[in-house]
Amino acid sequence: MKGAPVVLGIASFAVILVIWETVVRLSWVNPFFVSQPSAIAASLSRAARSGELGHNFAVSFREFVIGYGLSVVVGILAGAFAARFRTVEYALDPFLWFLYSAPLIAFYPIFVLWFGLGVPTVIAMSFLLSVTQIATSTLKGIQSVNPGLLRAARSFGATERDLLWKVILPASVPMMIAGLRLGIGRALMGVVVGELFGATAGLGYSISYYGALLKTTDMIASLVVIVVLGVLCTEGLSAVENRFDSWRTL
Amino acid sequence: MLNYRMFVSILTMMAFLGAWELAPRIGVLDVTYTSQPSRVVAAGLEIIRTAGFLRDVSVSLSEFTIGFALAIAIGVPLGLLLGRFPLLRYLLDPPIMAIYATPHLALLPIIVVWLGIGMQSKIAVVFVGGVVPILVNAMAGVRGVEHSWIVAARSFCARERDVFARVILPASLPSVILGIRLGLSRAVLGVVVAEMYQSQAGMGNEIMRYGSEFRTDYLLFDVLLVSLFGLTATSVVRRLEEKLWTAGE
Numbered sequence: 001m002k003g004a005p006v007v008l009g010i011a012s013f014a015v016i017l018v019i020w021e022t023v024v025r026l027s028w029v030n031p032f033f034v035s036q037p038s039a040i041a042a043s044l045s046r047a048a049r050s051g052e053l054g055h056n057f058a059v060s061f062r063e064f065v066i067g068y069g070l071s072v073v074v075g076i077l078a079g080a081f082a083a084r085f086r087t088v089e090y091a092l093d094p095f096l097w098f099l100y101s102a103p104l105i106a107f108y109p110i111f112v113l114w115f116g117l118g119v120p121t122v123i124a125m126s127f128l129l130s131v132t133q134i135a136t137s138t139l140k141g142i143q144s145v146n147p148g149l150l151r152a153a154r155s156f157g158a159t160e161r162d163l164l165w166k167v168i169l170p171a172s173v174p175m176m177i178a179g180l181r182l183g184i185g186r187a188l189m190g191v192v193v194g195e196l197f198g199a200t201a202g203l204g205y206s207i208s209y210y211g212a213l214l215k216t217t218d219m220i221a222s223l224v225v226i227v228v229l230g231v232l233c234t235e236g237l238s239a240v241e242n243r244f245d246s247w248r249t250l
Numbered sequence: 251m252l253n254y255r256m257f258v259s260i261l262t263m264m265a266f267l268g269a270w271e272l273a274p275r276i277g278v279l280d281v282t283y284t285s286q287p288s289r290v291v292a293a294g295l296e297i298i299r300t301a302g303f304l305r306d307v308s309v310s311l312s313e314f315t316i317g318f319a320l321a322i323a324i325g326v327p328l329g330l331l332l333g334r335f336p337l338l339r340y341l342l343d344p345p346i347m348a349i350y351a352t353p354h355l356a357l358l359p360i361i362v363v364w365l366g367i368g369m370q371s372k373i374a375v376v377f378v379g380g381v382v383p384i385l386v387n388a389m390a391g392v393r394g395v396e397h398s399w400i401v402a403a404r405s406f407c408a409r410e411r412d413v414f415a416r417v418i419l420p421a422s423l424p425s426v427i428l429g430i431r432l433g434l435s436r437a438v439l440g441v442v443v444a445e446m447y448q449s450q451a452g453m454g455n456e457i458m459r460y461g462s463e464f465r466t467d468y469l470l471f472d473v474l475l476v477s478l479f480g481l482t483a484t485s486v487v488r489r490l491e492e493k494l495w496t497a498g499e
Binding site for chain 1: 342351354355457469470473480
């Protein structure tokens, strides 16, 4: 029974692909609008052979890694400082709140003014979209550490450093990683949208490019790559999350 | 302690605004790139008086309202159904999760090809952005309902319909509202970005236009206005959510 969800999940993707292919083959639906799985697979393998796919993927992935990497460093540091010093938390609060709920992509034209079209703007958007998520999760994770544990450790003579490494970090890591996982989605969104608007390479750029040429098949092919990338990254961190969380149940 | 919190928050905000106002005046920053609070306010007063402003606001608002209403109308019932029937969930969960993990705005170009550059494509983007978190959380809400309550209701001869309407629905309501709140910010983002991408009217259209004219002050006013809308809507839903959580205890 445990394998049933997996089998049904794979079956559901297979059914979707078959229906999609069939309705187009039977010309119930115009392939101009929806393309078809076989054509998309062909487009993907052609793009892979010509090196176009590899290039676009490399550009997007690099932007993602830099933007998200910056977010991780800045977000965790800011979150940790805010958790340690109350004044820092209160000072950061309005800014985090604003960044969290503002439609940050609307700042895109200003970023273009500041950084120019292309890679730096995309990195900036990806950073800005994901950093708040990581900072707030780190802050909440550290704040949620059971004060009883801290008191117990202190009364046994733990120093500040012991507290950090042996109590605070292990207890707050699961929530931090949950924040990192949510941050991935937002960082990826920043990369894709940044590239949709103004870039010269990347997966988002190629969607926008083929969209303008009305080449649906090639557009959906790039979209598929983005979906796969998003799923892989999220699943990867979910696995890490489960590992770090497993000690709690022991 | 609340006072200290407010004091520090307000102080840093004032410091930020002050630095932003002063830096261009003493020549540290170029006002073309960063604008200034005073200029943003002045720009706002001008924008409000322009003829196109009200039209843009109403276009964006109606796109948002229609799209988000559709997302709620479809996402909540579908999520509740998926939560109730495991077989259906196993079948539909993987595609839904794949969409959830994807940056939904990547769908923008294809939605434009399907629905054109008018209001329909924006409504669709708002819908796609809003519906997934609503659906996922409604589903999680139903699954999180204490099983013993259902058993208890059944043992008092509640019919399947009663169980759903009187136990499952109220118990999963907080989670449904959480989904609506999460969907809300994605929906607001969806309207603006879709209009920035391809459109003839709306706040996103204005933002893009001011951006290409290098009118940073005008642009910032519009961005702030949209942010304020998102902030207000989110906190209204959050209030509702807190009320429901405490009502349940």
